[in-house]
Amino acid sequence: MSDELETTSKLTEDARNGDKEAFISLTKTCMEKVARVCLYVTGNKAIAEEITQEAFLKAFTKIHSLKPGIPFENWVIRIAKNLAIDFYRKNKRKLPLDIEIDWGDPNDDAVVLDVRREIMNLPEKFRLPLLLDFYEGLTMGEISKLLKIPIGTVKSRIFHAKEKMKSILSGNSNERNR
Amino acid sequence: MKEIDNKINQAKPGTILSESFIPKLRVALENIGSYNRAHPIQSAVGWSFALVTAVFSVLIITQRTDLLPDFVNFLLSVVGG
Numbered sequence: 001m002s003d004e005l006e007t008t009s010k011l012t013e014d015a016r017n018g019d020k021e022a023f024i025s026l027t028k029t030c031m032e033k034v035a036r037v038c039l040y041v042t043g044n045k046a047i048a049e050e051i052t053q054e055a056f057l058k059a060f061t062k063i064h065s066l067k068p069g070i071p072f073e074n075w076v077i078r079i080a081k082n083l084a085i086d087f088y089r090k091n092k093r094k095l096p097l098d099i100e101i102d103w104g105d106p107n108d109d110a111v112v113l114d115v116r117r118e119i120m121n122l123p124e125k126f127r128l129p130l131l132l133d134f135y136e137g138l139t140m141g142e143i144s145k146l147l148k149i150p151i152g153t154v155k156s157r158i159f160h161a162k163e164k165m166k167s168i169l170s171g172n173s174n175e176r177n178r
Numbered sequence: 179m180k181e182i183d184n185k186i187n188q189a190k191p192g193t194i195l196s197e198s199f200i201p202k203l204r205v206a207l208e209n210i211g212s213y214n215r216a217h218p219i220q221s222a223v224g225w226s227f228a229l230v231t232a233v234f235s236v237l238i239i240t241q242r243t244d245l246l247p248d249f250v251n252f253l254l255s256v257v258g259g
Contacts, residue, residue: 020207027203035194049195057206115189134183135190166182 012072016063023063027056030073033136034080040131041084043120051087055080078146081128088124118168122161129154130161 008029014022034055038048059066059076066075119127128147132138144151230253237245 020204023207024200024204028200031195031199032193036191039191039194045194049199052195053199053203053206056203057210060207061210111185112189115185119186119189130186134186162182162186165186169182169185 008072012066016066023060026072030076033073034076036135037077038080038084040128041081041088041124047087051084052080055083081146115169118165122164126157126161126164129157133158
C-alpha cells in the first residue's frame with residue numbers, strides 16, 4: 001500500500017471514530033476536486049462552494065455508512081455530484097443560473113473563456129462525462145460508476161460532446177475570421 | 179480532434195474554493211457535533227417522541243389498535259412515575 005493511500009485509510013478510520021481533525025485533513029486532500037465536479041454541474045463558483053460545503057457536512061454525518069475499501073474521495077464526489085445535480089435541476093428553470101466562466105485563473109485568455117462558455121452550453125449529460133474525463137482523469141469505468149450509466153454510454157457521450165465542441169468552436173472561429 | 183482536445187485541456191479551472199472554506203466547515207462541524215452534548219435533554223425527548231410515534235405506527239399498520247389503550251396506560255405510568 002502506498003504511503004498516501006495508507007495515510008488516507010488511517011484518516012478515514014479516525015474520521016469514522018468521530019475525529020474531526022482527521023476529517024478536516026481528509027477534506028483537504030480532495031476538496032478542490034469535489035468543488036470542480038460541482039462547478040461542472042452548476043457552472044457557478046459560489047454555488048459550487050456552497051454545495052461542496054454541504055457535501056462534506058453530509059459526508060461527516062454519514063461517514064459510518066462508508067463501506068470499507070471504497071475511497072473517501074470517490075464517495076464524497078458522488079455525494080456532491082448528486083447534491084449539485086439536484087440543485088441544478090431544481091433551479092435551472094426557475095431562475096437561470098448565472099454561469100461564470102471565470103474559473104479561478106486571472107490569466108485566462110479570450111479563447112479559454114470562449115471554450116468554457118461553450119462547454120457550459122453543452123447539455124449536462126454530455127458536459128459531465130467530458131469534463132470528468134478531461135480534467136479529472138477518471139477512467140471510463142470510474143465515470144460509469146459515478147454517473148450510473150454504462151461504459152458504452154460514457155464513451156458515446158464523450159465522443160458526441162467533443163463533436164459538438166468541434167463544430168461550435170470551428171463555427172466560432174470562422175465567424176471571428178470573417 | 180487533437181486541436182479540440184488541446185483547447186478543452188487549456189480551459190481547466192483553477193482554484194475554486196475561497197480561503198474561508200475550511201474555517202466555515204470547521205464551525206459547521208462543531209455545531210453538528212456539539213448538539214447532542216449541549217442539549218442532552220432535548221435530544222432524549224426527541225428520541226423518545228420518535229420511538230412513541232414509531233410504536234403507534236406499527237400498531238396501526240399491523241391493525242392491533244386494540245393494544246393502543248394498554249400502550250397509552252403504559253406511557254402514562256412511566257411519565258407519572
